[in-house]
Amino acid sequence: MRTLCVLAVLAAAGISAAADRSLISDGVPNSVYFSADGKTVSSSCRDNHIRTWDVSSGKLLKDKTVPAGTFLIAPDVYAERDSKTSTVRVWDLSADRQMQLLNGAPTRRTAISADRKQLATASPDERSVRIWNMETGKQRQVLVDGIGGASELVFSPDGETLVSANYDNDVRVWKTKSGEMVKKVEDLTGAMFAGEFTPDGKQLILAGLDETVYIWDAKTFALNRTLKGHGETISALAISPDGRTLVTGGFDVITSANPVKVVFWDLPSGRMRRVVRAPHQVASLAFSPDGKWVAMSSGAKEISLWDLASGAGQ
């Protein structure tokens, strides 16, 4: 009944419900990425499969069974996280080749740098973030993080900066080479669950529990501005390759099963362009490399595709 009521409210508000396209999956997709050429979408799914679809035909191209605790962490890269042995195995999905084995990495959250040379791992038990050299498999830095565990880890596009948002509400920024903490944001009053640097590396965008989008200058980490209006806790975000569009996905804190909103923002002006509906908590959002498509996973056995040219981003 609640679901029906929420749908009725969304419809009354002019929020569209249907995606432009859908990729059907036998398991519920978690993290979602486009390939570098934009022709395929891959996702690690809750049923311990990684699936790859052809975007234009919707055809399932590849279906790989993986161990529990495996997540796609970049286009074509996935991490098998084994909490019992505190190991992380990093794999190249296309080549089906193990890129690195990291030992002594108790891990709840993982991020990889754009050049694939660094991996960051975090565990709430350790209250630390580790940076690993992906070429040698050796640990490079152990960074003291907050008391609650990392809620999001983000590398800057050049790999020189690592950001950890923590469930204790604070955000810490380190230089990856020296391990020096260059900024600690302590005035937030809610954990940040999603984040990205803009493609030019000039801004850091984070959003989370308090329903607000925060945009920082990535050199000084001074807060540039905030965007309000999503109206829900924000669980996922993505920035278009040209840096002009931000998309945020919601989370109803009473249950991840409730429908939520996906908001398309014009980044230069900070205006909301369009609001669409997601069936459940948004787990992941990704732009295609040409900026034409947004892919979304949100607790259903499908990946929704929004065509920005046909309306969603206009």
Added chain:
Amino acid sequence: MKPPLKPNRRQMLELCISRGVLAAGVVTTLSQTQLLAFWQKAEAEGRKPTVPEVLGPFFRKGAPDQRVLRAPGDPGFPLKVSGRVLNTKGQLVEGAKVDFWHADHGGRYDTRGYRYRTKISPDAKGDYVVDTVMPGHYADRPAQHIHYLITAPGHKTLITQAYFATDPFFEGDIEKNWHKKNIADHKELIMPVKLFEGGAGPEQPPHAEITFDIILQKA
């Protein structure tokens, strides 16, 4: 070093029994002097630090210091939560701050304000008391619980949670169901609940009480 807080007879008995120094059946025959000796032995063995649990995604910094979280007319069964913040020797921990938050009767956390959230300082005896409502169930974590974050100078920060033995989630069998769905990590955090019928007027409603003593480790 401060001496342990002077307990009453009931508190001494509870401590001795909980640490296995005394069996429950012999307590009525003990003189006060004998009980004091047993209590000192139990104290010397030290208190076990409260076990940690995860912080969770709904913590918000900046909660105001408020002892009464239950507003007039709030839905939900009234609940009084009390306890003390002590170290492993049973001594008062000075300067402790207790962040305390939970979902409302309907299972929803306040993410915009500070309903059912507080950050309190225990009183001079180390006691804290919060007047609130029984937390609701929510689908993603369907056991009633209260979150705690406790800081104190010279002590390790503790993040933990309190659960309720009366919670239907445990189906009346704590021994069998305490770890159901991997929600509660420690059986000892499931608190006994006392139920009170209440007084004649609306100012004394029926209510539940739990007592949750928090034992911190030195840093």
